[in-house]
Amino acid sequence: MKCDILITDILLLPEPGTGVPEADSFIAIAAGRIQATGPMRELAKAGARARTTIDGCGMLAMPGLVNGHCHAAMTLFRGLADDLDLATWLNEHIFPAEARHVSPEMVYRCSLLAAAEMLLSGTTCVADGYFFETEAARAFADAGMRAIAAQGIVDFPAPGVPDPAGNLEAAAAFLDAWSGRDPRILPALFAHAPYTCSATTLRRAKALASERGVPLFIHVAETANEAAMIAEPLADSPIRHLDALGILDEATVLVHCVWTDDQDLDILARRGARVVSCPRSNLKLASGIADLTAMGRRAIPVALGTDGAASNNGLDLFGEMDTCAKIQKIRAMDPVAMPAREVLAMATHGHGLPGLPGGLGRLAPGCPADLVLVDIEQPHLQPFHGPDLLVYAATGGDVRTVIVDGRIVVRDRRLLTMDLEAVMAGVRAMRVRDDTATGPAGTNNA
Amino acid sequence: MKCDILITDILLLPEPGTGVPEADSFIAIAAGRIQATGPMRELAKAGARARTTIDGCGMLAMPGLVNGHCHAAMTLFRGLADDLDLATWLNEHIFPAEARHVSPEMVYRCSLLAAAEMLLSGTTCVADGYFFETEAARAFADAGMRAIAAQGIVDFPAPGVPDPAGNLEAAAAFLDAWSGRDPRILPALFAHAPYTCSATTLRRAKALASERGVPLFIHVAETANEAAMIAEPLADSPIRHLDALGILDEATVLVHCVWTDDQDLDILARRGARVVSCPRSNLKLASGIADLTAMGRRAIPVALGTDGAASNNGLDLFGEMDTCAKIQKIRAMDPVAMPAREVLAMATHGHGLPGLPGGLGRLAPGCPADLVLVDIEQPHLQPFHGPDLLVYAATGGDVRTVIVDGRIVVRDRRLLTMDLEAVMAGVRAMRVRDDTATGPAGTNNA
Numbered sequence: 001m002k003c004d005i006l007i008t009d010i011l012l013l014p015e016p017g018t019g020v021p022e023a024d025s026f027i028a029i030a031a032g033r034i035q036a037t038g039p040m041r042e043l044a045k046a047g048a049r050a051r052t053t054i055d056g057c058g059m060l061a062m063p064g065l066v067n068g069h070c071h072a073a074m075t076l077f078r079g080l081a082d083d084l085d086l087a088t089w090l091n092e093h094i095f096p097a098e099a100r101h102v103s104p105e106m107v108y109r110c111s112l113l114a115a116a117e118m119l120l121s122g123t124t125c126v127a128d129g130y131f132f133e134t135e136a137a138r139a140f141a142d143a144g145m146r147a148i149a150a151q152g153i154v155d156f157p158a159p160g161v162p163d164p165a166g167n168l169e170a171a172a173a174f175l176d177a178w179s180g181r182d183p184r185i186l187p188a189l190f191a192h193a194p195y196t197c198s199a200t201t202l203r204r205a206k207a208l209a210s211e212r213g214v215p216l217f218i219h220v221a222e223t224a225n226e227a228a229m230i231a232e233p234l235a236d237s238p239i240r241h242l243d244a245l246g247i248l249d250e251a252t253v254l255v256h257c258v259w260t261d262d263q264d265l266d267i268l269a270r271r272g273a274r275v276v277s278c279p280r281s282n283l284k285l286a287s288g289i290a291d292l293t294a295m296g297r298r299a300i301p302v303a304l305g306t307d308g309a310a311s312n313n314g315l316d317l318f319g320e321m322d323t324c325a326k327i328q329k330i331r332a333m334d335p336v337a338m339p340a341r342e343v344l345a346m347a348t349h350g351h352g353l354p355g356l357p358g359g360l361g362r363l364a365p366g367c368p369a370d371l372v373l374v375d376i377e378q379p380h381l382q383p384f385h386g387p388d389l390l391v392y393a394a395t396g397g398d399v400r401t402v403i404v405d406g407r408i409v410v411r412d413r414r415l416l417t418m419d420l421e422a423v424m425a426g427v428r429a430m431r432v433r434d435d436t437a438t439g440p441a442g443t444n445n446a
Numbered sequence: 447m448k449c450d451i452l453i454t455d456i457l458l459l460p461e462p463g464t465g466v467p468e469a470d471s472f473i474a475i476a477a478g479r480i481q482a483t484g485p486m487r488e489l490a491k492a493g494a495r496a497r498t499t500i501d502g503c504g505m506l507a508m509p510g511l512v513n514g515h516c517h518a519a520m521t522l523f524r525g526l527a528d529d530l531d532l533a534t535w536l537n538e539h540i541f542p543a544e545a546r547h548v549s550p551e552m553v554y555r556c557s558l559l560a561a562a563e564m565l566l567s568g569t570t571c572v573a574d575g576y577f578f579e580t581e582a583a584r585a586f587a588d589a590g591m592r593a594i595a596a597q598g599i600v601d602f603p604a605p606g607v608p609d610p611a612g613n614l615e616a617a618a619a620f621l622d623a624w625s626g627r628d629p630r631i632l633p634a635l636f637a638h639a640p641y642t643c644s645a646t647t648l649r650r651a652k653a654l655a656s657e658r659g660v661p662l663f664i665h666v667a668e669t670a671n672e673a674a675m676i677a678e679p680l681a682d683s684p685i686r687h688l689d690a691l692g693i694l695d696e697a698t699v700l701v702h703c704v705w706t707d708d709q710d711l712d713i714l715a716r717r718g719a720r721v722v723s724c725p726r727s728n729l730k731l732a733s734g735i736a737d738l739t740a741m742g743r744r745a746i747p748v749a750l751g752t753d754g755a756a757s758n759n760g761l762d763l764f765g766e767m768d769t770c771a772k773i774q775k776i777r778a779m780d781p782v783a784m785p786a787r788e789v790l791a792m793a794t795h796g797h798g799l800p801g802l803p804g805g806l807g808r809l810a811p812g813c814p815a816d817l818v819l820v821d822i823e824q825p826h827l828q829p830f831h832g833p834d835l836l837v838y839a840a841t842g843g844d845v846r847t848v849i850v851d852g853r854i855v856v857r858d859r860r861l862l863t864m865d866l867e868a869v870m871a872g873v874r875a876m877r878v879r880d881d882t883a884t885g886p887a888g889t890n891n892a
Binding site for chain 1: 521522524525526528529530531532535559560562563566567726729730731732734735755758759760761762765768769771772773775776778779780781782783784785786823824825826828829830831832834835838839841842843844866869870873874876878879
């Protein structure tokens, strides 16, 4: 057997949620895909020649994590203003900081920082949404990440789109620029929310997305009072408003969905629309806890997202999985709700995201070679009684090696695709703290 | 200035919750205490001779974290059985596993593993409660940790105490053995719960604790139906039952307190009793969310705990802080509730724990030299806008160096007080999985 990369002596988790880890396994990777997996004794019989061999001893191999919702460039505002109500946070801190700092160069640099953080914590694929998204897409491409990059659309002046009348045109130009440009980058659209986009804008955004065959993302039902914030509501819930606009289908991704009723969820199931849940962001802003159990009963596809670093404040999906499983148990007051295997499947398959390659989330022959090696020989992961520990005890810091599309991007915790020190220094040099309002007295001023 | 350890060029967080980090600082440590701190330029003027110098460049110094509740030896059962209701988990998995595996040697070895995990994730002090606690105390002492070690008391046969009639005698023998033996180890008592200890046992345990001047820990008000589980209740709530027994005072520590009403909390405030909250364990077992806001209003001292690794499944207080702050916001539906600075103060001061040395939780002259250096030059902590990121973005894996009582126990992530590989191998060799019931089908069998 000839291959590009051969991983030996690994504990192999072929498919989170259904599989049982197999000790003493090998993984062969060729042309960006898993070529073969099996026990080491079979490898010894067959023989193998690989350009690169990775000793997997003491490590577990699992599919890469998929971050279903992020605003990567917002790493610049990480921890800038915490523990505030949404209006104060947005109006007094985030919007002024964005007005001052968001530029094409800022989006590129800060998205690169986000990509570094995500890759080093085991996330191989992200669905991002922001402005100047072409720069974010370039950052993900340069970092060697898989991404859905979605250009923001909103009915007020935005970075790079000073006149909202041009928001669809800017979005179309973005799709033109990235269509077919990089096999790992899928361009898409991100309409901000039903209360910041008019009915006309939302209909036109969906028409553009459908015409180009790309997904449309939208924040919806994040807070309890969102229905009241919609200027001309066509129905009495944000999701029914979107349905009345006719924009819900399998290529529409609804981010948050914290405040939904049975009727909303029945609509989502009927339309085949998808959901991304961002539990830590929803907790930190005190928005609420999405009812993932009710969505699961209706087989609504749900992905897990971190949201941006201004509201989380990190992009570590291991922590997000832990929080997700635990708060679903509390929501249901049932410790059996959202078992570890379910949240692990949710975070690796990217079910809630359209347009990703088939086989993502499985380490089986023919599937994309997006995978992560986790160092399980550490005191907090011993004894390693099973993959539940990936949810309830591991963190992104336990990731040692990351492969995306058959390419090694992190090896032994070193990021191979960028000069990380230079990226961090470049972001620090923007000195956002000096230019904007400070946090609560005495708590947040480094 | 002459000192034992000199840390240079550090970002210094003198006191979480009130202080602002000071860049370019130094810390001098002598005889187990902070001798001096200040800006580097003052050090240059004064000059200093140190036996050991640590370059703190790129790192933040903060007081060590205090774990208010743990069953350290239960690392052996980490992830053995997850996502189950409390009765199934206890009766079908944990109790059988304990019956088979708990021995003095197991307690020593597995407590050593827990100490390794805690030290490597920045916890310098733990309040532990289990059986064969003398072995746990020995493990903490050998690991160089500060600890309150509490011998378990329960009215049924327990490891090392086959006849419950001897439970107080065993506890007294433990206090005898550890009284004054090690300045970092404070022996104490741990009565399991009001539903597993009779009124007589609880009264006798408190009398013994008071006589010896040591704290009494007890699990209480963990689940909604606990009152109904008490055999001969003296009142209609578990806390009022304990109060009717006369065992609540400043040396009594109530662990969990999830299900409390105003009257309960008024009693705690009046008696000066202390609380330890274990948010992740309470979520995972779907017990509930303690009302820390209401406790804060009454100035009830609260510490943060991880509980044991069988129910959490890790002992990382950074993750515990993040979850604690976020779920308090959801409980209150207010993003201002439990700000990062408050949870950081809670996790470093150990307010909920009696008997700890004064000054713990502060890096100021004269205070105990229990401190942690966190590597903040990592992508998930950049830009470092302030100490909120220690709660909302850092994990235990970011800890580089740990000093307890003026002694370096972890340096550059290497644990200096034990052979970690040998400790992990020893615990793995107990092969607990092979001997006990397996977890849910297909999810948890390594």
